Amino acid sequence: MKIKSTDILVFGLLLLFLAACSVKKFIPEDEFLYTGSKLKIDSEESIKDYKGLKSELEGLIRPEPNSKVLGMYFGLWTHYKGSKEKPGFINRFLKKKFGEEPVYFSKVNPGTTEELMVNRLENNGYFYSTASSEVERGDKFASVGYQVEVSRPYLLRDFSIDRDSLEIDKEIKALMEDTPLKKGGRFDLSMLTRERERLDEELKKLGYYNFNANYLIFEADTNVNDQREFDLFLRFRSNTPNSGVIPYVVNNIRIFPNYSVMEEEDKIDTVTIDGKDFIQGVEVFKPRLLEQYVLLEKGERYSPVKSRLTSSRLSSIGNYRFVNLRYEELGDSVTKGNLDASIYLSPLNKRSVRVELQGVSKSNNFAGPALNLIYRNRNLFQGGETMNLTAKFAYENQIAGGQLSGLNSIELGLKADLIFPRVVFFIPIKEKFSYSVPKTKMSLGTEYQNRGGLYRLNTFSANYGYYWNANRFVYHEINPISLNLVNLSRTSPEFEEILDNNPFLRRSFEQQFIAGINYTYNYNKLSDRFRTHGIFIGTTLDLAGNGLNLAKSITGGEPGTFLGLNFAQYSRVDLDLRYYLRLDQNNTIATRLFGGVGLPYGNSESLPFVKQFFSGGPNSIRAFRIRGLGPGTYRPEEVSLGSFFDQAGDIRLEGNIEYRFPLVSVLKGALFVDAGNVWLINENEALPGGKFTSNWWNEMAVGAGFGARVDIEFFVIRFDLATPLRVPYLPDNERWGNTFDVGSKTWRRENLIFNFAIGYPF
The missing domain is CATH 2.40.160.50 (membrane protein fhac: a member of the omp85/tpsb transporter family)
Structure with a gap:
């Protein structure tokens, strides 16, 4: 039986046509099917970014009408057919897969949509604009036509910051040099909201620990002249607390490398390195090594970026189940606040054994079961090192091989990995990679492979290299030393003939x-x-x-x-x-x-x-x-x-x-x-x-x-x-x-x- 693509296309179009023709009879007597709307925009002058404004206004029109396929209501038809008293298996399946609830005109409120459009225009600086609508009804179908009269927009004449007595005022003035608010620009409420959020984010980076975007308010004066211009003022709300407008510095930094509620306080010892206190009983993690992961510095301003990166770097060691960084405020001050930073690190179990039964599918079409036995020792030398020992047994057979035969293999392997959560080099390197710390990986492995009836391979491998994430999207790996030694042995006459040819x-x-x-x-x-x-x-x-x-x-x-x-x-x-x-x-x-x-x-x-x-x-x-x-x-x-x-x-x-x-x-x-x-x-x-x-x-x-x-x-x-x-x-x-x-x-x-x-x- 030969099936032509034209036959499929004709059959599909016929099905859609029949579906569309039968929709009208399902619409209730007192309802009209909503078929959508049209929007017409008139303006006194040309509108900058006309397409963007029209798209924004069209996005306010609700509800969405039923979708069409080649101009036909296929999804609506499957809903109606599948909602009958005895729809049958096919109609129930089509309804579940493609069906759409009918959108009737009784669900449409043109008056509310008009109000939303006018409000959105005012938020974009088009004050005193108007919107109207007209309903068109036909035989069981209805639509709405919206018409919007867009006024001339209000443009920014002048911008000022009300005060300059505190340090934060100077910081804000410096940040406003990069503001998108420019003279001659149209009033845009969403831009003002984004600008407040930008200032909030940047001020926190500058150490304003308790600052909040709600402390700032933009006020617009539209009564400055008759040229449709406005003046903009940036002010603090009257109830802004003092703690929100002063910078905070980090006072003490305490790190608990082996934090546990069960740890006995009388056995805890403190070691101080570079202004950081490492508090632990029995030494679990060497302080001089752990210090490299902490970007916080005593006497520096609070930094949310350094706080986040410090938590990420400590988590990337791979030895800790939980990393918890907490700040505690130390009283209040008129000009400066102080914070104590405490980092609580809860270790994972030092040793673990895992057995994995896998179904392996390789890119060379070999598939089969594999058994892995993995032993892991974390924090091997009290520096976050991880040693993995993996033993493997696998049997694989090539699937979908056609006329090929005998392509199966048995693999036995043993591999050891030693991972250092830092750069190990013949010259000491104390790096400060901001996003994540490069890891050094040393590997030794051997593998025996018996390719059934053809040959045997004995492989020895050794690798030494580094890998790290530059950011959440970019990954690097470099292996300066990569060795593979392969010994081909016990080749069959059949395989020797292949090599001879x-x-x-x-x-x-x-x-x-x-x-x-x-x-x-x-x-x-x-x-x-x-x-x-x-x-x-x-x-x-x-x-x-x-x-x-x-x-x-x-x-x-x-x-x-x-x-x-x-x-x-x-x-x-x-x-x-x-x-x-x-x-x-x-x-x-x-x-x-x-x-x-x-x-x-x-x-x-x-x-x-x-x-x-x-x-x-x-x-x-x-x-x-x-x-x-x-x-x-x-x-x-x-x-x-x-x-x-x-x-x-x-x-x-x-x-x-x-x-x-x-x-x-x-x-x-x-x-x-x-x-x-x-x-x-x-x-x-x-x-x-x-x-x-x-x-x-x-x-x-x-x-x-x-x-x-x-x-x-x-x-x-x-x-x-x-x-x-x-x-x-x-x-x-x-x-x-x-x-x-x-x-x-x-x-x-x-x-x-x-x-x-x-x-x-x-």
Whole structure:
């Protein structure tokens, strides 16, 4: 059975037409369906920002009429049909999913709307404006036409601050140099409100602990002349307390590193460092190390910014369950107030053991159960250090592998991480990063992997680096030392044959030692679900072998080897751009552009296998199986284990767009289109057509499909079904097109690709 897109469109339009034609008969005899309103604005002169003013006034018109689809009341029709005495299953479902309560004219109050419009115009400086309305009734339908006469606005002639006797008055005058209130500007009540809030925020930063925006009042005098001008005065309310207009300084700073209501007071000792008192019994956290996280200074003015950052920095150590910063006022003064700061830190349990049973889904389409045993020791050396020991066992099998067989693996691993909540360097660094403190991470790990029937890998890794958040959106990570030692052993005859057929692949597995430096930068504004426009920019730079190559050139010895091992030499960089357009809280259009390139050089002719790019699979081009694309126009003669290893490259370009929408409860749906491919930097005779050329755009694969996601906030299970629209390895004139012969078993087997994964693809 072949289904044409034109048939679907005609059927959908017919359904909507029938729905619209049947709405009128459901409207009660004594009601009119409200169809909306029109707004006409007249003015004595041209209005600056006419569109903005009209949009603001239209936003006051209530209620909103029922929505239309192609000019037809589909949502209203589903409500009426689903509200019948015996609606049936389909009508009940449509009502629940699309139904809208009818908006009748009896709910409309034009007089109230007129008052709101006039009031809003006066708030914007258009005093003495008027508004009127006219109701239009037809056969069971009614609408309203509003007409607004906008007067000439009042403009600011002069602005002054009434007093200047106190220090706060001088502070306000200095802050008003940056005010948006300018002579000749239109009266704007919302701007005055925002200006009071700005002054409140800035004065608190200057130490005015008890200041409140309500202490300030703007007064406007519109009787200064007949030119529609006004004078503006900034004053303090008459009942403003003295404590609200004096700055406060921090007197004493007390820190309790091991705060507990059970702690015995007679065993508590105090250590003072740089004007800060550290109060604890048995030393839990070394004061000289903890002091670096506290930005407050004795004798300085109160600062809400430093207070917030201090709490954030202490929380980021990862050793404390609660961080509580409290201020206490010390009496009252005419010119200056004093505060005592107390910081109460409640530690987490020092040691913990956690067992995790996981369902693992990897980007290479391997999935299976995994068992992790994690031991954690917090505050190891009384400086906030955390040691993690992780033991892992996993069994994985490649799903959606088509004709591939034998692709399963058993993994055993042991890893140790030691994290210092500060910069550890051979030169002492006492940093004062304002937002968060960089952490130093040292890692050692070993892993055994048995790829069933093919080979065994023994891996040793060591890393030393730093990571930190520059602010709530920006993340940095740099690893000056990144070592990986891979020992390929017990290869099967079948795998040896694969390597013999592709010398480049053999060399990529022979690069057993990877030593280099890598850097990661992320700018992430996707996490805020209420943000209309979400942006993510991520990039990773990976350099390997350059230091070893330089050392070998100085010391001599066999080129391209270190301690008798071949080492890889390459540069690799990728860029990940994502943009989310949130139509509302439940509907999102998510897009991604990804580009990556790896350049082997020196003693390397190809990237190490683990560093190569691949395309296809649940987090890539979903209409093609894992490693089922590329490089370029290359196509293996048969789908086999060899093609699994062959179809990778040095360059990857990819673009994705996905519309995400709710279905029912925690089940969400998606429609998506993916495009991309991988290519080689150097020609490989074993992979003809794989090299990147100027004709790369004609070698892009395109796929589309739909998916379902079980989204329970912290956990997402994803199912995607996709089909190819453009196949790059076909002849030029046959690459576009798909018969969509859904009734054919052969077509379904070759063109419907099912993907299962954990989490969203991007």
